[in-house]
Amino acid sequence: MRLMNRPLHRDAFAADETLVVAGLALVADVAGVLYEPASGALLVADLHLEKGSSFARRGMMLPPYDTQATLTRLSSAVARYRPRAVVALGDSFHDNDGANRLSGDARALLNALQAGRDWIWISGNHDPAIPDHAGGARAQEMRLGPLTLRHEPRAQAHGEIAGHLHPVAVLGGRRRAFVTDGNRLLMPAFGAYAGGLNLHAPAIAGLFAARPFAHVLGRERVYRVCVSRCAAGV
Amino acid sequence: MPAALPAPFDHWFAARGWSVRAHQLAILESAANNRDALLIAPTGAGKTLAGFLPSLIDLAQPRRRNSPGARLHTLYISPLKALAVDIHRNLEIPIAEMALPIRVETRTGDTSAQKRMRQRRNPPDMLLTTPEQLALLLGTADGPHLFGDLKRIVLDELHALSLSKRGDLLALCLARLRTLAPGARTTGLSATVREPDDLRRWLVGRGPLADVVIAPPGAPPDLSILHSRAEIPWAGHMARHALEEIYEQISGARLSLVFVNTRAQAEFVFQQLWLMNEKNLPIALHHGSLDAAQRRKVEAAMASGKLRAVVCTSTLDLGIDWGDVDLVVNVGAPKGASRLLQRIGRANHRLDEPSRAILAPSNRFEVLECVAAVEAARKGEQDTAAPRAGALDVLAQHVLGTACGAPFDADDLFAEVTSAAPYAHLSRATFDRVVDFVATGGYALAAYDRFAKIKRTKDGLWRVANARVAQIWRMNVGTIVESDVLKVRLTGGRTASESGKQYQGRIGRGGRILGEIEEYFLETLAPGDTFLFGGEILALNGIVENEAHVRRAAGEAPKVPSYAGGKFPLSTYLAARVRAMLSDPKSWKALPEQVRGWLELQRKRSVLPGRNNLLVETFPRGGLFYLVAYPFEGRLAHQTLGMLLTRRLERARLLPLGFVCNDYSLCVYGRADLGGVDMDALFARDMLGDDLEAWLQESALMKRTFRNCAIIAGMIERRGPGREKTGRQVTVSTDLIYDTLRRHQPDHILLEAAWADAASGLLDIQRLSDMLARVAGHISHRALDRVSPLAVPAMLEIGREAVFGEARELSLHMAAEDLAKEAQ
Incomplete structure (x- = not known):
């Protein structure tokens, strides 16, 4: 199913995976973002910006390059799709003070990303209150056609896209993945230091009524894999 | 006699029927001359007593007894806490029998908080402890008070400690002690080593080399190789074929130590010995993943003479005299001449009688290795490793620990650190980068200034930022990182x-x-x-x-080579001896008929590896194509080489499927004929450039190495207040950090530290590099029409010997038979 016919962007999707959630067609991008062609919305989850500095406050001096790395990767995804709107599905900052610790460079990157498009911060458990200077609008959840976008997935939800759980598929190594059964979808975490939870963990597996598929992020493309092919466990 | 014993000591020796030994007097003389000393002595030579004699004599003098506020006189450091406890027990004998007014205490991880507190306030005369506990003591404000009066430092099993990261930590602590107690003199106790001067330097600061006292060797060891009546296997490490003969040997001895190289071998040999144990001999098992209480039970049973044999790994290589061992059996190859000599030393602690040891090779290559090791041991040749440059992650831990003790001046600390032998060549710039790392992470981007762990005060001293930083440092001291x-x-x-x-x-x-x-x-x-x-x-x-x-998964070829832990690679020295033996048929007389026949056949069918060349064979078999090379550089270097070769072949579209290796050779297999490959190009040393670089980005081994460095250096905490003591609690993925750091600051000091570790550790890059340089232009390629005799062992690694189940055993035996026949 090829949904996008705008010639300019055609090549960009060749390596990506098209999937349908609650009847809405979406493009799962190898970077770990989801693009909704009909409205031009780009979804990204669990950026965990400033996770490095969050640990540094407690004495673990992790390399302070995670925010830059995360935003740079997001910039190239945005450049590929030129979305009309970007929706960050919560835990965009690792803690409530994270936005205040953004470096000048990171701020500039973020401003550039937000320029000329709608930007919505959906709040997550790590960042319930994002300060105004971070730009964009705030929401607890939002609708996108038949879909509800929120941070924490709810049991028995229909037509939901959520983040929070950081699914990874263990397939000769741990790889981030979208997980969907066609009814609902879990986004992979996008942040450079965001860890992962095996998609067989009960917290993830229990969300899906039907057997879900993992859309696993490879080096150059997304691979659609039956979850039964992924290792169980940690 | 250069020095004499005071009368009470003389009487005590006499009462025990002993006479003081020359090397014990020599140590006394060094002490009298206020000199540091290294004592090299075989087991059973009264080494520990020699180390403590100057302290005992000094402390026996009444004037000290009456001096108020007497502080710690002697510090003893052992790599094993069990050894410290054992030495304590042994020291109490002369102290009690001579009624000496000396208080001796141990301090280990098991010591109660209350006792530790008391030891800091009111120290004993002698404290017996481990490197980690010493680091902890130096990282408290009590350090100067506690160690200010220290007279003597005794370092036990120095040969085992000095060549590791623990040794780096100890060297740094020793440098600190020399600052706090300039009058203290150090005595190192060591088994025989290749270069005593390395240890003499290690023991002292910038001063002259320590005195060296070399005790006469005991009677030459009674060494033999068990030439089994059974057929010698082509591959495998379980020595199943020789176990009955090993059992016979055990039956004829009082107490045997059966040394193996891995936990898996230990489990297997133990189980098999019990299956054939018709005489119901009490045979026990001792290895590192057993529960500590279980190990203590085995040790106690040995000491009280209740056991006839103990199957053990290197956990019993070191120091403690658990019983009257009269036979050492080394199953498999010893991997190094010095390791063999140390293990032999576990048997028979009476110097005038030879230690009896039997080597039981488990496969044909190991026969060669055992013969080489026995020749080396008879000549008393050593192959202990060369001194290593001090690790930067350990230095980072020490810098923070120093600040936890008291604010430091960077110039002074640099001078102190570089007085430690492993850090003698540390540049000031690198030291400053380490201090910067400790303070704020050492990043080009100055992002963490306000979170600094150590801060510079107005008077220019570095001070720990707050009590929590010190608390976390204390909880994470040490250099041993367990993997999950x-x-x-x-x-x-x-x-x-x-x-x-x-x-x-x-x-x-x-x-x-x-x-x-x-x-x-x-x-x-x-x-x-x-x-x-x-x-x-x-x-x-x-x-x-x-x-x-x-x-x-019987019958399937394992896809992934196993990185079995706890196995030492073949030493460079033994490897050279084995190559020399292979290339000189005149020396084959010492080999059993089967092995000689195997080598003869290799000579006929292909060619023998030479002393300095690299033999590479290619041949087809069963629809696949094989390349077998014989570098003899040990399993770790071969693994790295295998990874790099596979990468190269993949890029050349030569369809490699996988590789396997052992200590002697490696085998790459795939779908394309490699007979026409330009071997000089394939083995060109530039594989250590971009190929290695590219592989390291992905390498799980490199990530694991980085994780160890990040934990030791304190970037990641294993333990924090209220957190469980397991590696799993490391809350951030070191893999993700590694990836990010590589991309954004490839010259970061922790990457440098990880690289240095990888070069000598899990990836053994240095050794691989040396080998590739040695064989460049000397590659001897034989394109064969079928498998060669020498290739069989590596080939068999693809479907290695069965341990459980007779059917598997048989099928693999058949497979081995086939291969052996094809090789004729």
């Missing part, structure tokens, strides 16, 4: 992919636990992948909670 392990449970069944169902882990949940395996290794496997564990080929069903569920 999962239990391996045999559940049977089939993998998810085969059955088409999702594996939920409920099949046969009650299956047998086979052991533990490192998590990092399992994470490289997909379900259905086969791997070697405990000598078996297993397939992974899935990971359920903290268990890896597996089934037996």
Whole structure:
């Protein structure tokens, strides 16, 4: 199913995976973002910006390059799709003070990303209150056609896209993945230091009524894999 | 006689029927001359007593007894806390019998908080402890008070300590002690080493080399190789064929130590010996993954003479005299001449009688290695490793510890650190980078100034930022990083992919636990992948909670080489001896007929590896194509080489499928004929450039190495207040940090530290590099029409020997037979 016919962007999707959630067609991008062609919305989850500095406050001096790395990767995804709107599905900052610790460079990157498009911060458990200077609008959840976008997935939800759980598929190594059964979808975490939870963990597996598929992020493309092919466990 | 014993000591020696030994007097003389000293002595030479004699004599003098506020006089450091406890017991004998007014105490991880507190306030005359505990004591404000009066430092088993990161930590602590107690003199106790001068330098600061006292060697060891009546296997490490003969030897001895190289071997040999134990001999097992209480029980039983044999790994290589051992059996090859000599030393502690040791090679290559090792041991030749440059992650831990003790001046600390031998060549710029790392992470981007762990005060001293930083440092002191392990449970069944169902882990949940395996290794496997564990080929069903569920995968070739831990690679020295022996048929007289025939056949069918060349053979077999090379550089270097060769062949579209290796050779197999490959190009040294670089980005081994450095250096905390003491609690993925750091600051000091570790550690890059340089232009390629005799052992690694199950055993035996026939 090829949904996008705008010639300019055609090549960009060749390596990506098209999937349908609650009847809405979406493009799962190898970077770990989801693009909704009909409205031009780009979804990204669990950026965990400033996770490095969050640990540094407690004495673990992790390399302070995670925010830059995360935003740079997001910039190239945005450049590929030129979305009309970007929706960050919560835990965009690792803690409530994270936005205040953004470096000048990171701020500039973020401003550039937000320029000329709608930007919505959906709040997550790590960042319930994002300060105004971070730009964009705030929401607890939002609708996108038949879909509800929120941070924490709810049991028995229909037509939901959520983040929070950081699914990874263990397939000769741990790889981030979208997980969907066609009814609902879990986004992979996008942040450079965001860890992962095996998609067989009960917290993830229990969300899906039907057997879900993992859309696993490879080096150059997304691979659609039956979850039964992924290792169980940690 | 250069020095004499005071009368009470003289009487005590006499009462025991002993006479003081020349090297004990020599140590006394060094002490009298206020000199540091290194004592090299074989086991049983009264080495420990020699180390303590100057202290005992000094402390026996009444004037000290009456001096108020007497502080710590002697500090004894041992690599094992059990050894410290044992030495304590032994020291109490002369102290009690001579009624000396000396208080001796131990301080280990087991010492109660109350006692530790008391020891700091009111120290004993002698404190027996470990390097980690010393680091902790130096990182408290009590350090100057506690150690200010220190007179003597005794370092035991120095040969084992000095060449590790623990040794780096100890060297740094020693430098600190020299600052706090300039009058203290150090005595190092060591087994025989290749270069005593390295240790003499290690013991002292910038001063003249320590005196060296070399005790006369004991009677030459009674060494033999067990030439089994059975056929010598082509591959494998279990020595099954020789176990009956080993059992006979055990039956004829009072107490035997049966040394093996890995935990899996230990388990197997132990189990098999009991299966044939008709005489019901009390045989016990001792290795590192056994419960500590269980190990203590075995040690006590040995000491009280209740055992006839103990199957053990290197856990019993060191120091403690647990009983009257009269036979050492080394199963498999010793891997190094010095290691063999140390193990032999565990037998018979009476110097005038020879120690009796038997080597039981488990395969044909090991026969060669054993013969080489026995020749080296008879000549008393040593191959202990060369001194290493001090690790930067350890230095970072020490810098923070120093600040936790008291604010420091960077110039002074640099001078102190570089007085420690491992850090003698540390540049000021690197030292400053380490201090910067400790303070704010050492990043080009000055992002963390306000979170600094150490801060510069107005008077220019570096001070620890707050009490919490010190608390976390204390909880994380040490250089031993355990990897996360999962239990391996045999559940049977089939993998998810085969059955088409999702594996939920409920099949046969009650299956047998086979052991533990490192998590990092399992994470490289997909379900259905086969791997070697405990000598078996297993397939992974899935990971359920903290268990890896597996089934037996008889007959399948393991896809992934097993990174079995705890195995030492063949020493460079023994490797050279083995190569020399191979290339000189005149020396084959010492070999058993079977092995000689094997080499003769190799000479006829292909060619023998030379002293300095690299033999590479290519041949087809069963629809696949093989390349076997014989570098003799040890398993670790071969693994790295295998990875790099496979990468190269992949890029050249030569369709490699995988590789296997042992200590002597490696075998790459694939779908394309490699007979026409330009071997000089394939083995060109530039593989250590971009190829290595590219591989390291992905390498799980490199990531694991980085993780160790990050933990030791304190970037990642293993333990924090209120957190459990397990590696799993490391809350951030070091893999993700490694990736990010590589991309954004490739010259970061921790990457430098990890690289240095990798070069000598898990990847053995230095050794590989030396080998590639040595053989450049000397590659001897033979394109054969079938497998060569020498290639068989490596080939068999592809489907290694069975341990459980007779049918497997038979089928593999057949496979081996076939190969051997084809090689004729």
